[in-house]
Amino acid sequence: MRTASDRNQLLLKEVNHRVNNSLALVASMLHLKAATVEDDVKVHLDEASHRITAIARAHQRLYQTEMFEKIELGPYLEDICQSFSKSMPNCHLHVSTAAGIEVPPDQAIPVALLVNELITNSAKYGHPNSKCEVWIEVVRADAKISVSVRDKGIGLPPNFESTSHKGLGMRLINAFAAQLGGKLVIRRHAPGVEFVLTFPIGRNEFDPYLGQRR
């Protein structure tokens, strides 16, 4: 039994390694293509490439730990933010997370991708011409987890509407929040903006295998 289980773990590791390599390959193909097209198309291809890299990163970090069923959210998000900072050295991320918050991988990945979209927006819009600084905080209250992403940049435009916005970023953010069975609250500060996601531990509304709601 133990040999069979060890072999399964090894195969799972190998499959995840391959998935990760394939995602990295797709991202670099898009990036190479971006170098050959007009500027307005280039921006979109590079953005798609960055999003795929974020998925690969979220996936890779998760399976490096060999904890396939549960992952500690704090160190996982710290890792994700560290890789983000490496690709955007102008952006300083302060991550503060409570210890011992464990979630299944199908919750950890959407949380990481949602945080990735929010910090990308803070860097892109909150601090268009200056050094970017973002605060990420994870806390647990009873059976719920709150993830807050805050910047002290120029703030949201006055007419901003989170649900009717046409940007892919806000649509993904709302979709990940719904997938987690969570709620997203947006707080305007002076200066900057804060997005707070609150979701119940261990419940993912979306079945990644069936591609539909449970």
Ligand SMILES: Nc1ncnc2c1ncn2[C@@H]1O[C@H](COP(=O)(O)OP(=O)(O)OP(=O)(O)O)[C@@H](O)[C@H]1O
């Ligand atoms: N931290 C922020 N500070 C200031 N404005 C923001 C911030 N986050 C979002 N916004 C505003 O919200 C808008 C919507 O963001 P969203 O991520 O949906 O789209 P986008 O970033 O323009 O495009 P995409 O994400 O598809 O590349 C942005 O255009 C920007 O005006």
Ligand SMILES: [Mg+2]
């Ligand atoms: Mg965006």
